Amino acid sequence: MKIIVDAMGGDHAPGEVVLGAVNAAKELGINIVLVGNEEKIKLYLDEQDPRIEIVNAQEVIGNDEPPVMAVRTKKNASIPKGLRLLKEGYGKAMVSAGSTGALMAGGLFTLGRFEGIERPAIATMFPTRKKPALLLDIGANSECKPKNLAQFAVMGSIYYREIMGVESPKVGLLNIGVEEEKGNSLVKTAYGMLKELKNINFCGNVEPRDFFDGNFDVVVCDGFTGNIFLKTVEGLGFFLLDQLKDEIKRNITYALGALLIKPVFNAVKAKMDYSEYGGAMFLGLDGILVKCHGSSDQKAIFNGIKVAKKFVENDILFELKEAIKEIEGEIKC
Template identity: 40%
Template sequence: MSDYYTIAVDVMGGDFGPRITIPATLDALARHSRLSAKLIGHSDVIQPFLNGLNPDVACRVDVVHAPDTISMSAKPSQTLRNGQESSMYKAIQLVEDGAAQACVSAGNTGALMVLGRYILRMLPGVDRPAIISSVPTAKGHCYLLDLGANVDCSAEHLLQFAIMGSVMTAAVDGIQGPRVGLLNIGQEQVKGNEQVKLASRLIQEQGGLNYVGYIEGDDLYAGNADVVVCDGFVGNIALKSSEGLARLINQKVQASFKQGLYRKFLALLAKPVLSDLKKQMDPSRRNGASLLGLQGIVIKSHGSANQQCFGYALDQAVAEIEQDIPRKICSEIEARLT
């Protein structure tokens, strides 16, 4: 892997578009001296953000004109038929052409998945892509996949997810033999549907995987696994439920401390602790979900991400480029499943 790398940024995607994505990208260029960026979107919209740039940053920015934008409500089938001139399509195409090593977008998740699979294609031995992201635990964080790319998965798909998640975690976090768990309704071997039971047997048969068995929902945040595998239906509900609960707790705590002068005084004393806890629990700090299994790196940012959080997605792309994640996954899948 070269010491220099390029990220294609779909600057038009997300709820806020260029006013978030472009400043975040320019900040990332300042942080990563070997990074260059291709900003894909309408050139008339992009150019004002580039006026007066530091020359060291300006020389690492290219603008790629894309007249169209894929809306957040667009159906994936529409993007294949009519999306060739969109910023998302062109960003992924740059990865396929070798002009960029990764694509980052805050746009329509379904469209990003469909276009990524159509343009980049799947790695040999991988049937479906999986969305993976980190979630906080008592010991730091773990990675959860799939988070919604595949509603229905076979046991073989879950095995592939386990291998891909293990490879990415080992490379990005530097963990030797990441602990892999399978999300289930109980820890006993008799629990779960046939798909999960068969997946457990298949993962166990992969001697090189550090399989720790079933992980229950209430144990997801205990930190007893580095990678937790499930189908996209279960994963998406688990993630969204957790984010909703975190917001509810935050709202309840804030409301409680506003009730009376004494509680306001306690809130003032507890502010440093509460601020630190909020940072640890804030899902946006882990913004940047990877679409594993493609022949290229595609990172999905949350659509409502602010500038700092979109920057986290860019940092995730840099980490995966530096570790050459697709190549490592391809090698591991080939060694284990072919």
């Protein structure tokens, strides 16, 4: 199996990306195609490894660039070049920690959507009290129709089943209340659609404050809501951590106490570590594309490649296509 990796994407590229890719090639028994500046990539390769190939790409798309314009004008950048290789079948999947907007725009231009899908979604795992939960969409679509949410639910359910091994994932709809009549017209109409779908285990509405209880495996929302949820959670996490550090520094007794419970802090930190979850998945594109966090280290890159490998091995793309065909007659609006 050959997986394409954007060597220039992310805050710590190319070093951490290359190291993560090399580890993946060794431990997962796969071939890696590193796309990026050849001279810079070679600085992090100790020896010629037959499982590692470099495809030179001199340009890089930054996070501050308009995604559509950048993809169209920087054709020799690592993201569009990697996506073309994926489209041509040179690799089975692509992994990148680069610009989310450029990956989505490039994915739509180069790979396209598979049949029946109106809008792809970005799905990512969150830690909860019980087990990781999948949230989608987290930013690909700021405006959605009820049909889009129904398709997200089906794709998310299949993805969670194949990646997490849960036969019938519990699917929820992110809303301002648990009652069926709560919410705006989008979620109320989507609720009616979701409860009629036969191939998902729809369990009702989920309030944001209850998300981390872990009672749902897959939670669906539009990209605007999902992105606000994601960034609010990230911001709150950083705020609480900073507040905790500040209070510990104020008093020597607190500092001594913190040393005693350091293993507890480390255990919580490990559960919250985004690098364990392998990044976000673009569901609905006609190709396998994994987006790692922008600050990914080699561990996160390794896990992103591992998720991509599992996606290929389980033939999840085929499963998604078949499921969307199956429900096409059930969701017309």
